[in-house]
Amino acid sequence: MTARPEGLPSDKLPVGGAMRVMGSETEYGIHAPSAPGANATMMSARIIQAYANLTRQRAAGGAETRWDYTDEEPLHDARGWTVERSAADPSQLTDRPPVLDAEAVALAYGRQELEADGSDESGSLLMNMVLGNGARLYVDHAHPEYSSPEVTNPRDIVAWDAAGDLVALATVRKVAADPELPSINLYKNNTDNKSVSYGSHENYLMPRSVPFGDIVRGLTPFFVTRQIICGAGRLGIGQDGSTPGFQISQRADFFEAEVGLETTIRRPIINTRDEPHATADKYRRLHVIIGDANLSQVSNYLKFGTTALVLSLIEAGQAPKIEVHEPVAGLQAISHDTSLTATVRLLDGRRVTALDIQWMYYEAAAKLAQETGVSDSFSGDGHTRDVLERWESTLGLLGSNPAGAAGSVEWLAKMSLLDGYRNRDGVEWNDARLGLVDLQWSDVRPEKGLYYRMLSRGRMQTIVDDATISRAVAEPPSDTRAYFRGKCVSSFGKDVVGASWDSVIFDVPGIGKLQRVPTREPLRGTEALTGQLFRKHATAGAFLRELLGLDPAPPPGPQAG
Amino acid sequence: MAAQEHQQPQSRDVEVDTDAPEAPPAAPEAQASVATQGVDDLLDEIDGVLESNAEEFVRAFVQKGGQ
Numbered sequence: 044m045t046a047r048p049e050g051l052p053s054d055k056l057p058v059g060g061a062m063r064v065m066g067s068e069t070e071y072g073i074h075a076p077s078a079p080g081a082n083a084t085m086m087s088a089r090i091i092q093a094y095a096n097l098t099r100q101r102a103a104g105g106a107e108t109r110w111d112y113t114d115e116e117p118l119h120d121a122r123g124w125t126v127e128r129s130a131a132d133p134s135q136l137t138d139r140p141p142v143l144d145a146e147a148v149a150l151a152y153g154r155q156e157l158e159a160d161g162s163d164e165s166g167s168l169l170m171n172m173v174l175g176n177g178a179r180l181y182v183d184h185a186h187p188e189y190s191s192p193e194v195t196n197p198r199d200i201v202a203w204d205a206a207g208d209l210v211a212l213a214t215v216r217k218v219a220a221d222p223e224l225p226s227i228n229l230y231k232n233n234t235d236n237k238s239v240s241y242g243s244h245e246n247y248l249m250p251r252s253v254p255f256g257d258i259v260r261g262l263t264p265f266f267v268t269r270q271i272i273c274g275a276g277r278l279g280i281g282q283d284g285s286t287p288g289f290q291i292s293q294r295a296d297f298f299e300a301e302v303g304l305e306t307t308i309r310r311p312i313i314n315t316r317d318e319p320h321a322t323a324d325k326y327r328r329l330h331v332i333i334g335d336a337n338l339s340q341v342s343n344y345l346k347f348g349t350t351a352l353v354l355s356l357i358e359a360g361q362a363p364k365i366e367v368h369e370p371v372a373g374l375q376a377i378s379h380d381t382s383l384t385a386t387v388r389l390l391d392g393r394r395v396t397a398l399d400i401q402w403m404y405y406e407a408a409a410k411l412a413q414e415t416g417v418s419d420s421f422s423g424d425g426h427t428r429d430v431l432e433r434w435e436s437t438l439g440l441l442g443s444n445p446a447g448a449a450g451s452v453e454w455l456a457k458m459s460l461l462d463g464y465r466n467r468d469g470v471e472w473n474d475a476r477l478g479l480v481d482l483q484w485s486d487v488r489p490e491k492g493l494y495y496r497m498l499s500r501g502r503m504q505t506i507v508d509d510a511t512i513s514r515a516v517a518e519p520p521s522d523t524r525a526y527f528r529g530k531c532v533s534s535f536g537k538d539v540v541g542a543s544w545d546s547v548i549f550d551v552p553g554i555g556k557l558q559r560v561p562t563r564e565p566l567r568g569t570e571a572l573t574g575q576l577f578r579k580h581a582t583a584g585a586f587l588r589e590l591l592g593l594d595p596a597p598p599p600g601p602q603a604g
Numbered sequence: 605m606a607a608q609e610h611q612q613p614q615s616r617d618v619e620v621d622t623d624a625p626e627a628p629p630a631a632p633e634a635q636a637s638v639a640t641q642g643v644d645d646l647l648d649e650i651d652g653v654l655e656s657n658a659e660e661f662v663r664a665f666v667q668k669g670g671q
Contacts, residue, residue, distance in 0.1 A: 241670025
């Protein structure tokens with residue numbers, strides 16, 4: 044549990060440390076080995092459909108809900124303008140439900156099957172679900188994507204992000220159990236090593252009052268270098284991986300700009316997409332696209348925890364005052380140097396390593412946390428101290444004995460496995476089997492995924508236990524609006540016709556028109572505020588009447604106050 | 605109400621005390637020695653789970669672009 048300083052309102056988090064409203068997005072690599080030409084969008088829809096079938100079996104009324112696109116604004120730029128739709132790349136138009144026409148479906152799976160099984164009750168293929176744990180599961184471009192529910196701290200993000208991997212696994216099993224369908228594998232990685240990359244994104248809530256220029260200046264040196272603690276490792280150099288070797292990051296070679304709105308082309312280190320999914324004059328949602336998808340829990344924990352700390356530094360005006368010369372080139376040079384000795388030039392003329400820069404951020408974050416009291420072992424926020432300790436010990440190992448971090452830092456774990464093969468079999472970096480090790484590292488099936496094989500041998504440290512992850516598959520976090528969203532879906536699924544990050548829409552017999560419940564404050568709609576309401580009412584009608592004040596004396600709901 | 609199919613305990617049977625920053629990772633030397641000791645076993649096990657025909661499998665893994 045999180046300690047709360049006395050007098051802190053229930054909808055505020057302690058500032059200065061690692062606590063923050065945040066969420067993860069994972070696009071999974073998708074592949075059907077027995078049907079290599081299958082349409083990727085169609086296969087992704089099949090995956091979503093599989094989960095819908097599973098949850099329908101589990102929950103009365105179906106724990107699935109359609110996505111509500113009303114508040115999606117992918118062309119809003121945090122620098123203060125909006126891109127014309129006609130000027131945008133089609134892949135940027137993420138606010139429209141993807142259309143999968145009957146022709147594409149028929150091409151991929153045959154017309155008969157479409158008629159028999161390829162659609163939900165309303166006749167359209169399900170592309171988009173809201174889950175009972177508050178997450179979103181949908182088809183994004185040509186990949187299935189799991190977007191975690193909003194959480195308040197890095198430990199919870201590890202749990203709800205790993206829950207997504209169990210959701211992915213459940214869909215793989217479901218499809219594999221159907222003898223009529225080709226089996227589909229899902230991979231938690233970021234490239235096919237043939238010039239294509241797909242993302243793993245992070246989202247952090249920030250006060251809108253922080254100038255965007257401060258965010259760019261404060262974050263860029265950190266993002267150029269944090270890969271040494273949270274890179275997932277990649278075989279091959281260059282976008283197509285054709286230069287033999289091993290590098291720290293899956294994503295580094297796919298970044299081409301310093302700041303920009305795009306996420307699929309000319310990828311920028313700092314992404315300016317500005318869809319707050321919350322009260323827009325108070326918050327911005329910082330959309331981070333530069334991270335690798337992590338299976339290592341420690342790398343994932345540090346990725347979110349240290350980034351949250353750096354955002355706190357930026358908000359306090361205490362980020363290290365450094366600027367990296369040519370950050371895109373620096374990002375790639377650091378990724379390509381597993382000896383951690385490569386240097387980048389700062390604008391003040393110094394040449395420093397990635398470790399040097401990480402230590403500068405660590406020192407500043409530790410100082411701020413001490414000043415604000417959030418890292419105190421008794422009166423602190425319960426998270427910041429642990430993030431700082433793990434960050435410090437990881438940087439220490441990277442500087443003195445990197446092999447000692449192979450049980451926690453993902454790229455080192457993967458590299459140790461590849462080195463094992465190279466030493467035992469005397470093979471070169473371009474050996475096909477090493478390519479398979481790199482790919483199969485991220486297979487979500489525990490019997491096939493090499494990360495999971497390492498985990499089962501006790502070679503990977505964990506942050507949260509199995510029971511916590513299993514619980515996060517079904518239960519939402521208790522301390523954000525994801526609680527309200529998830530509970531609406533799991534308790535009243537058949538009466539919920541749509542949901543999004545900031546709304547839940549009901550269609551309840553007897554209440555008339557559709558009822559859209561806005562949830563624009565991320566720290567309301569919590570269990571503390573709405574749990575009693577869910578426990579009290581067995582039907583959506585009674586629940587909604589009390590929530591919306593159609594009955595006298597409503598308790599505080601997600602929008603009360 | 606997590607469904608049984610979500611449980612893969614055989615793959616995650618390592619319990620690590622997560623609430624104890626004072627119980628940090630093993631000393632580097634100890635970890636290194638464990639690593640050397642078990643590496644052959646580990647590779648043998650992984651040989652057994654790798655997909656057959658590595659070259660073909662890796663070549664066929666072709667993705668469409670994403671974010």
